[in-house]
Amino acid sequence: xxxxxxxxxxxxxxxxxxxxxxxxxxxxxxxxxxxxxxxxxxxxxxxxxxxxxxxxxxxxxxxxxxxxxxxxxxxxxxxxxxxxxxxxxxxxxxxxxxxxxxxxxxxxxxxxxxxxxxxxxxxxxxxxxxxxxxxxxxxxxxxxxxxxxxxxxxxxxxxxxxxxxxxxxxxxxxxxxxxxxxxxxxxxxxxxxxxxxxxxxxxxxxxxxxxxxxxxxxxxxxxxxxxxxxxxxxxxxxxxxxxxxxxxxxxxxxxxxxxxxxxxxxxxxxxxxxxxxxxxxxxxxxxxxxxxxxxxxxxxxxxxxxxxxxxxxxxxxxxxxxxxxxxxxxxxxxxxxxxxxxxxxxxxxxxxxxxxxxxxxxxxxxx
Ligand code: FE2
Numbered sequence: 029x030x031x032x033x034x035x036x037x038x039x040x041x042x043x044x045x046x047x048x049x050x051x052x053x054x055x056x057x058x059x060x061x062x063x064x065x066x067x068x069x070x071x072x073x074x075x076x077x078x079x080x081x082x083x084x085x086x087x088x089x090x091x092x093x094x095x096x097x098x099x100x101x102x103x104x105x106x107x108x109x110x111x112x113x114x115x116x117x118x119x120x121x122x123x124x125x126x127x128x129x130x131x132x133x134x135x136x137x138x139x140x141x142x143x144x145x146x147x148x149x150x151x152x153x154x155x156x157x158x159x160x161x162x163x164x165x166x167x168x169x170x171x172x173x174x175x176x177x178x179x180x181x182x183x184x185x186x187x188x189x190x191x192x193x194x195x196x197x198x199x200x201x202x203x204x205x206x207x208x209x210x211x212x213x214x215x216x217x218x219x220x221x222x223x224x225x226x227x228x229x230x231x232x233x234x235x236x237x238x239x240x241x242x243x244x245x246x247x248x249x250x251x252x253x254x255x256x257x258x259x260x261x262x263x264x265x266x267x268x269x270x271x272x273x274x275x276x277x278x279x280x281x282x283x284x285x286x287x288x289x290x291x292x293x294x295x296x297x298x299x300x301x302x303x304x305x306x307x308x309x310x311x312x313x314x315x316x317x318x319x320x321x322x323x324x325x326x327x328x329x330x331x332x333x334x335x336x337x338x339x340x341x342x343x344x345x346x347x348x349x350x351x352x353x354x355x356x357x358x359x360x361x362x363x364x365x366x367x368x369x370x371x372x373x374x375x376x377x378x379x380x381x382x383x384x385x386x387x388x389x390x391x392x393x394x395x
Contacts, residue, residue, distance in 0.1 A: 072098040073326045076113065077126035078106040079313055083346035091333050097326045106132040113141055113318065123321040124330060126168070128313040129210045131217070133165040134379020142316040145328050153335035153353045157372045158312055167312035167375070168334050169349035171265045172368070173215050174308060176251050176287040178260045190219070190292050190309070193261070194234035202235060203250040203259035206243040207389035211265055214311050216388060217381035221373055222306060224298030225384070233392045243395050248272060248280070255283035262287070265311070270348025270361055291368035307369035311378065312352065 077084070080103060088099045102109070106127040113120055113136070125141070127133055136142055142164040150159070150166055158167035175187055187193065193202060205212065219228045240259035245252075250262035251272055272284030291308040315334065317327045333339060340356035343349045348361060 071096055071323075071326065072100060073123040073323050073330055074100045074102070074121045075124045075126060075330075076102045076104075076109045076122045077124075078104065078109060078128050078132070079126055081347050083342055086346075087334070087339055087342060090339075091330060094333075095326075095329060097323075097329070099330075110136060110139070110141075114139065118320050120318065120320050121322065122318050123323045123327040124315055124317055126313065126315045129214060129378075130165075130167070130312050130314060130375045131210055131214055131379045131382045133160075133314050133316055134376055134382070136316060137164050138379070141318055143319045143321070143324070145317050145324075145331065147328055147332060149332045150328075150335060153332070153340075155352065155354060157374045158310075158314075158352050160316075160376060161374070165314050165316035166331060166335065167314045167352040169313045169340075169343045169347070170352055170370075171211075171267055171311050171313070171349060172291060172308045172370070173211060173263065173265055173311065175290040175292055176254060176262045176264050176269060177290060178254050178257075179286055179288050181260050184288055184290050187261070187290050187292060189295050190215075191231065191295055191297070192292070193238065193263075194231050196234075196238070198238045198261065200238070200240050201260040202238045203240050203253040203262040204235065204243055205246060205250060205263075207386070207394040211247070211311060212263075213382055213385045213389070214378040215263075215309050216385035217378045218306075218309050218371060218373055219294065220381040220384050220388075221377040222294065222296040222298075222301050222304065224300065225388075227298040229388050229392060232388050232394055236392055236394050251287055252280075252283045255286035266350070266362075266365065267348040273361065274348075289365055291366075293369060294371065306373065307371045310370050310375070312375060313349070 088101065091097065092099055109125065110132065113122060113125065125136055137160065144163045146163060154166045158170065159165065177184060177187070207213065216228060216232060219231065240253065247264035247268040248271065250264055251269060253259045254262050266289065269284055269287065269289065272280045275281050293308065294306040296304045315331055317324060317331070321327050335353055337353055337356050340351035340353040344351050344356060344362055345359040348359065350362060
């Protein structure tokens with residue numbers, strides 16, 4: 029298979045996702061002396077990505093077949109990739125940086141690692157709140173952070189907003205992962221963008237006192253806790269439920285079947301935007317082209333391809349993520365979850381308020 033062959037021929041090593049070991053030096057000594065111009069001569073792109081899904085491999089392979097542009101992949105956690113990019117500096121072979129949350133894209137931008145890509149097609153494919161205003165990063169897929177509730181114990185009409193979760197009636201009923209997780213940090217950051225620091229702190233405090241257990245595991249584990257009766261409601265990203273429902277493991281499948289989804293709104297009560305109702309919190313996986321990219325033209329073509337209707341349909345069907353391209357089709361499962369009002373807060377706010385969110389979590393003791 030071409031993808032496998034490419035992996036073997038690659039000039040940059042693949043790092044298995046989640047491994048923390050430092051990758052080997054990128055290039056042989058002679059190659060290290062190659063100029064950016066030499067590197068640009070070859071029709072290829074070097075993609076540093078935190079996404080670790082099977083569907084991405086298929087999509088990358090299709091791009092290679094269609095364009096003849098080879099893709100070399102470095103797969104690792106976003107923070108490891110960021111550290112590597114900083115270490116490599118001007119000599120970095122990387123063209124595209126892909127992450128599974130917007131706060132890391134914002135971080136890359138703040139470090140001056142990204143460049144603006146002026147593409148009418150990208151502007152058309154990606155709605156403005158899902159891309160950087162200076163076109164330095166673009167959303168590829170959307171993830172809604174929602175509430176999974178026990179079908180047998182909770183009426184969906186009992187929860188309409190994120191604030192409803194803070195009600196003492198849910199004491200000992202909520203399962204949610206650790207605050208070190210970027211999805212929770214981004215959810216809190218979206219509240220800070222709309223509301224008082226005081227109010228958001230109180231919300232985090234109340235969620236903590238409503239927890240069924242100390243935070244542990246990933247979003248899938250929170251649904252399993254609800255299915256097992258440990259909790260009644262869980263805060264999760266939508267695609268994790270898709271993964272459970274389509275799991276080969278019967279236990280995972282039945283855990284998924286034990287819950288329903290609520291797409292909560294956010295009602296600002298503080299001073300910033302009192303009374304303003306916002307839709308369900310959205311995060312993205314997204315991509316940016318690096319400032320030192322040797323293959324800018326090919327990198328742009330790659331991003332345009334990733335946001336095309338054809339590829340967006342695949343993200344939705346195979347990975348249960350919401351497409352960013354409004355013209356793409358929702359998969360039958362996503363359609364079954366129904367329409368919902370989406371928060372259109374510009375996503376750069378999630379990066380902007382990340383540090384404050386982390387501070388609040390620490391302050392209230394949400395591990
Ligand atoms: Fe995830």
